[in-house]
Amino acid sequence: MEKRILPMKAVQASKKGAYLEAMALAERLHRQFLELIDAELHRHGIEDINSVQALMLFNIGEDQPSVGELVKRGYYLGTNATYNVHKMVEAGYVVQERSTIDRRAFRVKLSRKGKQLRQVVDGMVTRQSEALMSSEVSRELESAYATLQRLEESWSRRLPSATA
Numbered sequence: 001m002e003k004r005i006l007p008m009k010a011v012q013a014s015k016k017g018a019y020l021e022a023m024a025l026a027e028r029l030h031r032q033f034l035e036l037i038d039a040e041l042h043r044h045g046i047e048d049i050n051s052v053q054a055l056m057l058f059n060i061g062e063d064q065p066s067v068g069e070l071v072k073r074g075y076y077l078g079t080n081a082t083y084n085v086h087k088m089v090e091a092g093y094v095v096q097e098r099s100t101i102d103r104r105a106f107r108v109k110l111s112r113k114g115k116q117l118r119q120v121v122d123g124m125v126t127r128q129s130e131a132l133m134s135s136e137v138s139r140e141l142e143s144a145y146a147t148l149q150r151l152e153e154s155w156s157r158r159l160p161s162a163t164a
Contacts, residue, residue, distance in 0.1 A: 026148075040124040046117065048091045053084045057093055057114055058121040064109045066099065093117060 037051040049057070056070065065073070071081050085108055088094040093114035099105040110118060132141055 036124065036128065037121060040120060044120055046120070049088065049093060049117065053088050053093075054117060054121055056081070056084055057088060057110065058118055058125070060094070060108060060110055060114075061118065062110075064097075064107045066105045066107055068105070070108075088114070 034051040034055065037054050041047070041049065041051065041054060046054075059073070060070070067081050067085050070085075085094060085096065089096050089108075091113075092111055094108050095111050095114075096106045096108050099107050132138065
């Protein structure tokens with residue numbers, strides 16, 4: 001059954017309602033993206049990592065961030081980054097090393113197993129993005145991306161500064 005797409009004004013008459021519905025949509029899209037990752041993991045018979053951890057691993061990429069940096073990047077909604085890093089270390093996807101600059105901090109990097117899983121997730125992301133960008137929604141997606149960037153910038157300006 002195909003969903004009927006309603007204009008934002010039809011969804012909620014008030015600006016507040018439209019704003020809240022847009023935020024709920026963003027959350028649902030994130031959840032659906034995690035479901036796509038989960039389906040890809042199952043398709044490859046990977047059962048020792050969940051979709052949130054696989055997304056975290058994908059976002060680490062070639063970097064060697066600290067757990068704090070992962071949280072600051074804002075990749076994770078409602079998850080405990082420290083717990084997920086611990087689980088990925090246990091499963092052999094990530095290597096955790098003490099920082100040479102700040103001995104209290106740990107840096108994480110992908111192991112060989114983590115790099116292999118990242119390729120699996122990257123393949124799924126590539127297929128999804130190519131399918132979307134070769135469809136009639138590509139311009140709308142580009143427009144939505146620009147709007148989401150402006151929203152992020154707007155919210156960032158409203159957050160208390162770290163130095164205050």
